[in-house]
Amino acid sequence: MTTPLRNRKMSLEDFLEERKQVLSGWKTGSDPDLDLDRAVAYLRTVPDSKNFAKKLAAAKADGRTLVQPRAGVPVLEEHIKLLRHLQASGADFVPTTIDSYTRQNRYVEAENGIKESAEQHRAMLNGFPAVNHGVAGCRAVLEAIDVPVQARHGTPDARLLAEIIHAAGWTSNEGGGISYNIPYAKSVSLETTIRNWQYVDRLVGYYEDHGISINREPFGPLTGTLVPPSISNTVAICEALLAAEQGVKNITVGYGMGGNVIQDVAAIRTLLKQTEQYLHKYGYRDIVVTTVFHQWMGGFPADEAEATGLIAMSSTVAALSKATKMITKSPHESIGIPTAEANGLGVKASKFVCTLLKDQVFPDCSALNKEMAQIEREVDCLMTAVLVVGEGDLAVGVVRAFEQGLLDVPFAPSKFNAGKILPARDNDGCIRILEFGNLGFSEEIKQFHRGKIAERAAYEKRPISFQLTIDDVNAVSRGQLIGRGKEKR
Amino acid sequence: MTTPLRNRKMSLEDFLEERKQVLSGWKTGSDPDLDLDRAVAYLRTVPDSKNFAKKLAAAKADGRTLVQPRAGVPVLEEHIKLLRHLQASGADFVPTTIDSYTRQNRYVEAENGIKESAEQHRAMLNGFPAVNHGVAGCRAVLEAIDVPVQARHGTPDARLLAEIIHAAGWTSNEGGGISYNIPYAKSVSLETTIRNWQYVDRLVGYYEDHGISINREPFGPLTGTLVPPSISNTVAICEALLAAEQGVKNITVGYGMGGNVIQDVAAIRTLLKQTEQYLHKYGYRDIVVTTVFHQWMGGFPADEAEATGLIAMSSTVAALSKATKMITKSPHESIGIPTAEANGLGVKASKFVCTLLKDQVFPDCSALNKEMAQIEREVDCLMTAVLVVGEGDLAVGVVRAFEQGLLDVPFAPSKFNAGKILPARDNDGCIRILEFGNLGFSEEIKQFHRGKIAERAAYEKRPISFQLTIDDVNAVSRGQLIGRGKEKR
Amino acid sequence: MKSIVIGVIGADVHAVGNKIIEYTLTNAGYNVVNIGVLSTQEDFIHAAIETNAPIILVSSLYGHGEIDCRGMRAKCIESGIGDVLLYVGGNIVVGKQDFQEVRERFVKMGFNRVYPPGTPIDEALSDIRRDLGE
Amino acid sequence: MKSIVIGVIGADVHAVGNKIIEYTLTNAGYNVVNIGVLSTQEDFIHAAIETNAPIILVSSLYGHGEIDCRGMRAKCIESGIGDVLLYVGGNIVVGKQDFQEVRERFVKMGFNRVYPPGTPIDEALSDIRRDLGE
């Protein structure tokens, strides 16, 4: 690629040119059903009830929180069986979690994994290798079930994957140039992944231009581990803007539960509000924004009853926050990929709580307003930092902001992430920042965080150090939210 | 008994006189360990860690919500095994649920039930017949475990039961003259049960006079079915006052979850506040009041995952309400008395949520304040009605208030309850009243309820009728909170 | 209008389902004779004789159903209404048991129909209609 | 100061546990050589050779551990460090499996110690000390 990275809609020519190369990445790319006219024709036959974008818009209007698990196994028939079971358990949307080889575009190893799984009658891959199964396989999935299907993965270069799943009638794709890089890769540059995801979004834009609604969902939780809401919200807003520029019209921004109820509700509310604000500000006006709340994304307790408790507690918060969708976990979370049954239990418990609470909202109150105002201030501060270093261009800004640590995600594996900030909980369990690195926060905001952490450390009678962070990382799986020091355990 | 019913502390003589007769009710009453001096001496040996009153007071000071299941099986060894399992699952307090024959003082049938259960190796009774097991059996229970033990039952005449369990070192007893009559009996007069429970409370007062702290817990949820908070709170306050008069010093007032989060938090907060207020007002100043939140007390969903979801959702609300204790349910609730394992799962899920949320409180906000003010107004109105008809005497007032339907509990089996009011949910899921009978509400309060119900009926486009009540009774077990009419399902 | 006797047997005070059953069967056009909670076998039988009811619906929720229902058919025979239809429902045994076995136990005891926990009365209505030849 | 090589094998990017292990072992007085996530068998082996580490701690969280770890012992032998201690931990197989069997599979593959999901690194410390003869 020779043109410099810019946040600008790809021309149709450039897109189609790049497309040829993308489709040549694996043999399934040559399927005639990947012809765009044929794909559009197929997508027209997908009923509204299986359209992700439409079902989400309706849920938003209704003020309901719909549920979706994670799930994917290598063998096609098994995968269909699994999704059918989840649908029967009450899933409003079904996922297809893609295996880790496919995520790294290692299709040969994925092929071996499918074979071995079929032979050994147990899953040797941690997901469904959609590229290897091709358009026909993915259509078989869609046709076997009655609700919308989405691909969920963590793929830095998901161009071929996106081509295949959308042509197969899957009307949503999770990911983004930042959120599927920083937590999911080590040495892929942001420039590369943003470009790749501009392509993925452009493909959705192409479909939108042809009257097909397709949903896109930036991956909100990032590393799922003590990510301060303003950081994940900023990333989500950046990805929403990048997607909108490529013609995406239906975006679900996400957030991974932190554990303090007020901070969680505040995070979801500001996420919706600020995403819409920024989209409007930059001239994208016809976009439907919805939100997705991820049940606790960090280390889970091993006990299944405790895990189910955490799942239902997460659901309570999600429902009261009025998130449009919630991603569920299973009682097996801390151990391994769940059986269909365990996964279904997570869906049932979650759905029950969301349905029960559908007519209720977390009330407006000053504690909530304060936390919302705080998140908004922080997000505005970070967004300004990004746009300043980008000299007005968001794509460039994102790359430079990560380079300089103005944006920084805790615990991320990527070497393109500074990895200088340290998060820790305050005395109420809200996620705050202990060590800022070069994070693009104003001095005032830093003071706020320092004060909050100091309060906790004083309460626990111990020094402010990385030990707080470590204790907090381990806390939830041990039944605590705040990793209290010995004095206060 | 010849003296008329009055809310006045029983004299020691009258108490000791009546005691002789009480102890002669069943053969285990003649155990020499029922000698009060010996009982006091034994209770002095019970460590603080097994003292209900002390553990509750400490939890209140800490702002924690502790958990307690329900459990009881007929055979002693099996019962101990069961309680040990629950303790290992994390129960902060263990219960002993008493079987229904004992509750009706039918000790012969209870004896048969024990025998048959032992022979058939399955429980033929729905609880532990503590009177039949006697002081020695009950002490064996206490000595086998490390946390405080409480009797939970529903016994209109629990005098002998109370004698036996306290002499055995169980430091809490659930019940009260109203709460263990109206929902648990059909033709026992309130006068009789209030007298019986004055005795039970007087026994606790005796122990308090001898330096032994014993907790008493009026049964908050009553019929567990759409009971408006002001009605159950009023009953709890009346019973707290009646108990205090007899010398009880440590009282836990209770509430059964209604389902609207704000109403539930408001109910627990006002319950604590108003109980303390009324106790002070009537001169009882040295009493420790704590609260107990009952997880959903109505019909449960049959699916175990859904039931666990409901359990954890209840726990979330309880923890945020800062109730001192929570009574847990099990995933088997809708089917039958749970196995030890299922019961333990309920405890684990509940405890996990309460521990996770221990540093958080539901925030003050206007919606909450409004609901609290509403409950307070209603309770004051009902309390005034009771005291007016009682011509200043609370005990007399309670009897007459129920006689006249000024106090009225929905779905109660007792013929001493008017049974004229019909509750139903409003459009937010709060429990309101549809049909007032002769309930002691002011016209202003009635207008408020009527308005709320009218709003819902209008939304559901259907007439205001008993059908709303029926639909609401069935709703939760079918996964809804509000039993919406066809139009809005 | 045919009469149906309903009530809750034994030392059982669960009143909610009973009230819902009364409401539903009345709406369905029956003359419902509700003897309420804490009812004995004799209470049921007397009510059936008095109102000439061809069917008795016994509810038992609290777990002692098995003990409470024993010998009820024999008592009906003694009282001269040996062919009265006996239904039982609610949570009729202690705990979660295999329902096939539970049903057999109650059928042996002379019950015509035996319902698992949580069967809403609406679902039993068609059985009632059929058994009453309607 | 003895060296310990740590890292996350295969296409696995779970970085949190890896950072905690680094912190804990450093605090415990070891020279921790952290090769990070997305590491190959060769990466581990080279690091061990370079730093003369007597022990390699392989983490695998994402489920492909079984495929990723195969043949690692053979590669160690080839590279002349056949007697290096190989530990593996994390969520090393797909799903909830009987851990006895899982352990056997990895022991057969030449791993000296195999840890079930969620074993905190603190619990493995005493094994490390013992195996290193400390």
Ligand code: B12
């Ligand atoms: C956070 C998380 C993520 C984050 C990771 C962010 C990041 N880059 O680090 C995100 C969201 C990105 C993620 C992605 C994925 N994840 Co993930 N993830 C988790 C989760 C919830 C917590 C992991 C964690 O950080 N724990 C906290 C740390 C401190 O604990 P730890 O990692 O277990 O490590 C400790 C111990 O295990 C031990 N230990 C570790 N290694 C070793 C080695 C030795 C020798 C010893 C002695 C001890 C030891 O010491 C460590 C410190 O105490 C786990 C489930 C869980 N545990 O609850 C799933 C889990 C590991 N993930 C899983 C999967 C499948 C994935 C995905 C493939 C699919 C997906 N869900 O999107 C992708 C994988 C991408 C990839 N290529 O690797 C599965 C693995 C399944 C399996 N093995 O059967 C799990 C178990 C969830 C599940 N039940 O499905 N995940």
Ligand code: B12
């Ligand atoms: C509310 C409730 C109470 C209230 C009752 C208030 C009152 N006076 O009515 C209170 C709190 C007082 C209470 C007390 C007790 N309860 Co209770 N209670 C419940 C609960 C939660 C709901 C019952 C209810 O109202 N459901 C709603 C109504 C509409 O449904 P229903 O009663 O099932 O009736 C419907 C159907 O079953 C059917 N049906 C009923 N009878 C019949 C008959 C026929 C022929 C047919 C066709 C259909 C039919 O139609 C009805 C209408 O749709 C249930 C568990 C559950 N279901 O979730 C436990 C439950 C019934 N209780 C139980 C127990 C053990 C008790 C106690 C002994 C102990 C205790 N927990 O304190 C005491 C009993 C006191 C006594 N002597 O009876 C157990 C019974 C256990 C068992 N069978 O193994 C249950 C199942 C809970 C449990 N899993 O432990 N309880």
